[in-house]
Amino acid sequence: MKINELIDSPSELTDTAASKSAVVLMTRIRLARNLAAQPFPGWARDSQKKAIRDQCMQAVAALPQMKRGLAIPVETLDELQKQILVERHLISRELCHAKAGSGIVISKDQSCVVMVNEEDHLRIQVLRAGFQFKKVWNTINALDSDLEEHLDFAFSPNLGYLSACPTNLGTGIRASAMMHLPALVISGQMEKVVRAVNQLGMAVRGLFGEGSDASGSIFQISNQTTLGESEEEIIKHLHGVLNTIIEQELNAREKLIETDPNKLFDKIGRAFGILQNGHLLNSGEAMNLLSLIRLGIDFGVFADTQRALVDRLFIECQPGHVQHAAKGSFDPTQRDVLRASRLRSEFAKLSPPDFTSAAK
Amino acid sequence: MANSLKCDLCSKPATVHLTQIVNSKIHKVDLCEACAQAKGVTDPSGFSLADLLLKASLNPEPVGDANCSACGFTQQDFKKTGRFGCPECYGHFSRLLEPMLESMHKGSAHSGKVPQKALSRKSLYERLTQLETELDQAIKSERYEDAARFRDEITQVRQATGRKEEAGK
Numbered sequence: 001m002k003i004n005e006l007i008d009s010p011s012e013l014t015d016t017a018a019s020k021s022a023v024v025l026m027t028r029i030r031l032a033r034n035l036a037a038q039p040f041p042g043w044a045r046d047s048q049k050k051a052i053r054d055q056c057m058q059a060v061a062a063l064p065q066m067k068r069g070l071a072i073p074v075e076t077l078d079e080l081q082k083q084i085l086v087e088r089h090l091i092s093r094e095l096c097h098a099k100a101g102s103g104i105v106i107s108k109d110q111s112c113v114v115m116v117n118e119e120d121h122l123r124i125q126v127l128r129a130g131f132q133f134k135k136v137w138n139t140i141n142a143l144d145s146d147l148e149e150h151l152d153f154a155f156s157p158n159l160g161y162l163s164a165c166p167t168n169l170g171t172g173i174r175a176s177a178m179m180h181l182p183a184l185v186i187s188g189q190m191e192k193v194v195r196a197v198n199q200l201g202m203a204v205r206g207l208f209g210e211g212s213d214a215s216g217s218i219f220q221i222s223n224q225t226t227l228g229e230s231e232e233e234i235i236k237h238l239h240g241v242l243n244t245i246i247e248q249e250l251n252a253r254e255k256l257i258e259t260d261p262n263k264l265f266d267k268i269g270r271a272f273g274i275l276q277n278g279h280l281l282n283s284g285e286a287m288n289l290l291s292l293i294r295l296g297i298d299f300g301v302f303a304d305t306q307r308a309l310v311d312r313l314f315i316e317c318q319p320g321h322v323q324h325a326a327k328g329s330f331d332p333t334q335r336d337v338l339r340a341s342r343l344r345s346e347f348a349k350l351s352p353p354d355f356t357s358a359a360k
Numbered sequence: 361m362a363n364s365l366k367c368d369l370c371s372k373p374a375t376v377h378l379t380q381i382v383n384s385k386i387h388k389v390d391l392c393e394a395c396a397q398a399k400g401v402t403d404p405s406g407f408s409l410a411d412l413l414l415k416a417s418l419n420p421e422p423v424g425d426a427n428c429s430a431c432g433f434t435q436q437d438f439k440k441t442g443r444f445g446c447p448e449c450y451g452h453f454s455r456l457l458e459p460m461l462e463s464m465h466k467g468s469a470h471s472g473k474v475p476q477k478a479l480s481r482k483s484l485y486e487r488l489t490q491l492e493t494e495l496d497q498a499i500k501s502e503r504y505e506d507a508a509r510f511r512d513e514i515t516q517v518r519q520a521t522g523r524k525e526e527a528g529k
Contacts, residue, residue, distance in 0.1 A: 037447065038446065039431045040445060040446055042441065141473070144473075145477070148475045151478075152481070153478055154447035156447075156450060157470070157474075158470060159450055159470055162447040164443040164444060165442060171472035227461060227465035227467060227470060228467020229467070230471050230473070
């Protein structure tokens, strides 16, 4: 498969997101793995890095899970292609900036990705739309075990899988959920939630990871510690924390609609109006408006079937996707025009909000 | 002033001294006014000492200056990047690492997945090397019965590793 074919074919996040999950948009697990007796990517010479990449990519691409997928060195991708992969949460920003010697293997359905020579030799990742830790863990565990047949991983009985950074030592696991938490944001409780989650040893980040903002009220919550507990325990703890956050979010929603339904409906109604009629929308504003529509769907203001559309637009409103759809390179203002035009045409098809069903 | 404690994060004189009990262990942190503010120490509910300890432990005092014998990585390199050079560094810099792990993770011993296949492959190869040496010795000292036994065992181990292409080597 070629990169442009992959970009244009249906993907896990943009096309299967028929999720009934009101709060969790996506579940993702990654494992950090390294080859035994080889320098980590950050310390390896270019020639060593290339040899490691060839060995890893060959082993990964041969896996049945990666059949008819894409296996490609990072340096052969242009900036826009890389940006699109980042926006789909398939690769990290760090990998985009990687110099020669890094690679990517992506499965056909874009749910399994292996980054080669990012911070570690291998970053194996599986993602699924919705709240599905069990399924994602089973998939990635099998993928890792299959890979183990062909590659000797750096492992110590005491310290577990050895990673370039000691913060990933042991299991090398990072499990995360992407959550839509508009009511906690609107009611000003998000800061409190972030603090509590941090206290429990978990991290909260914005949509695009470290340092990104929380536009669209979307947050990624993940474990931070990787050593001293098994993968299952780590996932179980995270799962527990996420369930509590879901409960908090749903409570906050109930409170919003009880105390001041007009204020809430006004926000949702205006969002719909702007999406139907706006002519200049930057990605942050588009995300925030889409977030309100999604909240509206959860309240029954719009049809339940529209949730998949909103989830897809969350990704397709990002700058890389907007430019790809318009087949060119555009400056930010031109992108805002293109984005608004796409949203106008999508929202022209939507039936108008029905607030009576939500008020009950 | 007799009290010359320095801030754990920068090296300005520390004026905020904080003791917190995390997992029934006492942790003490000394901070200057600016760092205390920046880290939200003044807001007790939002302050996590673990976070601070993590950062402080990434800047440890040097323990020896030797390089990793496998890849040449130094402690200064670790201080600069927060990453190690190769898997062997973990053994080489274990003294530096151990105190860090405690504040960084829930424990300091791995209790998760083990790469069974890779490990059994490794031990089979080690067994194979050992058998080959024994076979050589048996032939040299003309113990042919032993040699035949070693040869049979080698065939078995090779089958177990599933690498037939090496069987004729």
